[in-house]
Amino acid sequence: MRLATVRADDGTEIPVAVTADHGTVPVSDLLDDPPTNTMELLEPATWQLLEQRLGRRSGSGGAREDGAEFTAPYRHPRKVWGIGLNYVDHASDLSEIVPEEPASFMKGDHTIIGPGDPIPLPPQSDRVTAEAELGLVIGSYCRNVGEDAALDHVAGLTPVLDQTAEDILARNPRFLTRSKNFPGFLSFGPHIVPVSQVAGADGRLGDVEVATVIDGQVQRSNTVARMRYSPEFLVSFHSRVMPLYPGDIILTGTPGAVPLRAGMLAECRISGLPTLRNPVVNSA
Template structure:
């Protein structure tokens, strides 16, 4: 079952999503539950809740189309982003894929969820949206091997990662600033456990703008695989449950107020956000 947050009585509450039965609030499985989806990851309770949901009556489930999804959680401890990870995307930009992952960190003030507006900041005349698949860490992870790395991943989620590209073009040292405006990290609607994905390498990630596919590629075309990225970054610092590692984009689309940006990943989900003036 997938982990998500849904809007209920003016707040966002954690929920599980079953492909057949629909959506159930965690509070309907554990009366009095007051945490968020991040606390479920931190406390290692996802598997326990899946068992409770499997035994729950159908009446506690709502049809997926009847609920409104939010960001799975609002305050991840850490968001790692990876630049120029698709070989083809680097070629588009006349760039070479770096000899090591080109990573950066984003703050939780950038987080938004499905359907929330992406503000184009007044400091930028060229902001881009970049569809990505992100890895959600499931347990403490430090100095792990590439062979074992995916054992530490709870699941994957669709992402739209924004960049003030004109700021970055002025100087590559401006990367952190160009990536950290409010609304520059949308993720959701659901965290999909790896067990639901037969082959991570075959996932197809598409950046879509106003309903038109802008660029599509598969995880297999990454220079640095998801397992390598987890292993590499776990050697830099400890990774903790709920940390997010966004793996790079097949292509960035220039967005303007009035546009709608989407990340589409068959088998994972569709993430859509309108674009507004900041």
């Protein structure tokens, strides 16, 4: 089972469960007191209850996935951590030294868009790049955890496109927050997929491949094994900085950034996950 959000005919956003057997099923068909926000479904007990209720259904119910319009899984996480220069090869591309600790930054929820939504290029920047990334969605409260238990606190994985106004950042590294926080600079979805559906036989994510794709052509790709700091380490490290809560997202870094211009189609392709696609437009 995967979690997602779809847009109804009246424009409202509805939490759904997605399975191969049942298609896209509104959570309101499964829970007696359903939340209106998919973020409220991430804790393990709620996820397990949904799976149990789905297991009791016979046949297929709800709208089929191919007819659903997926949106961002949710709009207002408490926090989003981004990680810069986490792929060794990407750092060398930029003539940067891989930092001795994760190069973290934060993004506001005003940056969030979903699948199919346009990425607007702000007039303040002449060089905006898209970066495909593997997103870790926190599912349970997490504070001071070790790497061995870190993925137990991850509800699932999701594709991400993280945008940067690179020309602003190039003027001064202290401008990182500004360069990362224009509206539309964070797309994620369409699904939140359990780690167990993507991980290898060893329970780890090293073989997962992440690719930045423009207009159908792979521009840069790499595997999680080439990260300087593994997903487990990133969860553990940031849980020692501050508490992580259900819905918090950790962006694990990109194998490569690609400059954007209006008319392009940017994609994040990750093995084992559905593809995230967003058209690129000039800001109105």
